[in-house]
Amino acid sequence: MDISHCDPKGLIHESYRMEGITASECRSIFLDWALSLPEGVDTRDAIEVLIVHLSSRFPGHPMTAVLEEGSVEMRAPKRRGGWRSRPRG
Known part of the structure; x- marks a missing residue:
């Protein structure tokens, strides 16, 4: 996947150019x-491409941490709650 398809508006790319950006803003x-x-x-694929292309160039940047967190969250199984988790009967 091409990086331009992963960040069509350039939001992630621009975040790396912002000086003093915080983790919350990221x-x-x-x-x-x-x-x-x-x-x-x-x-998931888009996050992985962005990590490969951008995080290696900016290892200490808060957006790198956010992308890595997003990557982990996307791989973690989700617990289903509410009415879907109740036995049918």
């Missing part, structure tokens, strides 16, 4: 990025 940008991905782009 999480907000990450959420905007995730909500704006085009249909058909797999979020």
Whole structure:
């Protein structure tokens, strides 16, 4: 997958250019990025491409940590709760 498909609005790329950006601001940008991905782009794959292309160049940047957290969260199994977890009968 090409990096331009992973970050079509350039939100993640621009976050790396912002001096003094905080982890909280990076999480907000990450959420905007995730909500704006085009249909058909797999979020997990896009995160992995961004990590490969950007985090190696900016290892101490807060967005790198956010991307890595997002990658772990996307791989973790989700617990289903509510009515779906109740026995049917």
